[in-house]
Amino acid sequence: MENTGGRGGQTRADTRAVVLAAVRLFTEDGFEATTMDQIAVATGVSRRSLFRRFGSKEDILFAEHDELFATVASFLEASPDDPLTSVLSATRLVLQGYLGDPEITVPRYRLVRAHARLRDREVAMTARYQAAFSRYLARCGGGGDRSLAAGVVAASLIAAHNHVLRGWLRDPEQDVREVWARFDEAVDFVRRSAEPMLHTSPEPRRDRVLVAVYPGDTGREELLRRVAEAVREAEEPGRAQGAGGPART
Numbered sequence: 001m002e003n004t005g006g007r008g009g010q011t012r013a014d015t016r017a018v019v020l021a022a023v024r025l026f027t028e029d030g031f032e033a034t035t036m037d038q039i040a041v042a043t044g045v046s047r048r049s050l051f052r053r054f055g056s057k058e059d060i061l062f063a064e065h066d067e068l069f070a071t072v073a074s075f076l077e078a079s080p081d082d083p084l085t086s087v088l089s090a091t092r093l094v095l096q097g098y099l100g101d102p103e104i105t106v107p108r109y110r111l112v113r114a115h116a117r118l119r120d121r122e123v124a125m126t127a128r129y130q131a132a133f134s135r136y137l138a139r140c141g142g143g144g145d146r147s148l149a150a151g152v153v154a155a156s157l158i159a160a161h162n163h164v165l166r167g168w169l170r171d172p173e174q175d176v177r178e179v180w181a182r183f184d185e186a187v188d189f190v191r192r193s194a195e196p197m198l199h200t201s202p203e204p205r206r207d208r209v210l211v212a213v214y215p216g217d218t219g220r221e222e223l224l225r226r227v228a229e230a231v232r233e234a235e236e237p238g239r240a241q242g243a244g245g246p247a248r249t
Contacts, residue, residue, distance in 0.1 A: 022060045068097040083140040087133045109169040130158045149197040160186035
């Protein structure tokens with residue numbers, strides 16, 4: 001698995017393989033007892049490359065969070081929908097990122113529950129999404145000071161997402177269709193509460209349409225690929241169907 005192309009050559013698949021190997025070691029031997037040397041041996045990556053790429057065991061455990069956050073941020077920037085709809089769709093991408101890779105997300109949840117410093121790291125991750133959603137709603141939602149309403153809506157949306165996510169993490173064998181049904185119900189509740197605060201308009205901000213089509217059971221890798229491709233097409237007029245045309249995968 002050793003990558004000779006430098007940090008820029010590290011692929012998403014490489015990242016997942018390292019994270020998965022590390023999660024298995026953390027689960028079998030304990031997070032504190034596992035060393036970076038052990039992870040390097042298990043993944044076939046040199047110790048030096050491992051530290052250069054990730055920095056620490058915590059960075060490895062949460063590496064895919066960083067990639068997912070970057071994808072969500074790109075999605076928001078390219079979304080043609082009204083701000084509230086865009087953020088609701090972005091939240092769906094976040095949940096899909098978890099549901100699409102239970103081999104990592106379920107044991108990571110158990111590790112986080114067992115270690116206070118990992119919980120602190122996850123709280124920081126959650127705060128990053130909330131801050132990004134709040135900034136986006138305040139910036140894209142029209143005139144006036146919307147910071148309070150944007151912050152309240154972002155916090156409500158994160159709370160709804162986490163409520164559904166924790167239910168699945170505690171029982172990952174449940175039918176994923178039921179999970180999505182609960183998510184849709186929770187998001188609809190937030191939407192109904194948020195619309196009067198944000199005075200949302202159903203009209204899109206731009207005449208582009210960004211569509212990333214994926215089945216409900218799409219895995220993390222394929223999900224991120226499709227969203228990234230849709231964003232690239234939306235940002236490159238003429239690549240797919242010309243300026244103003246829909247960008248689809």
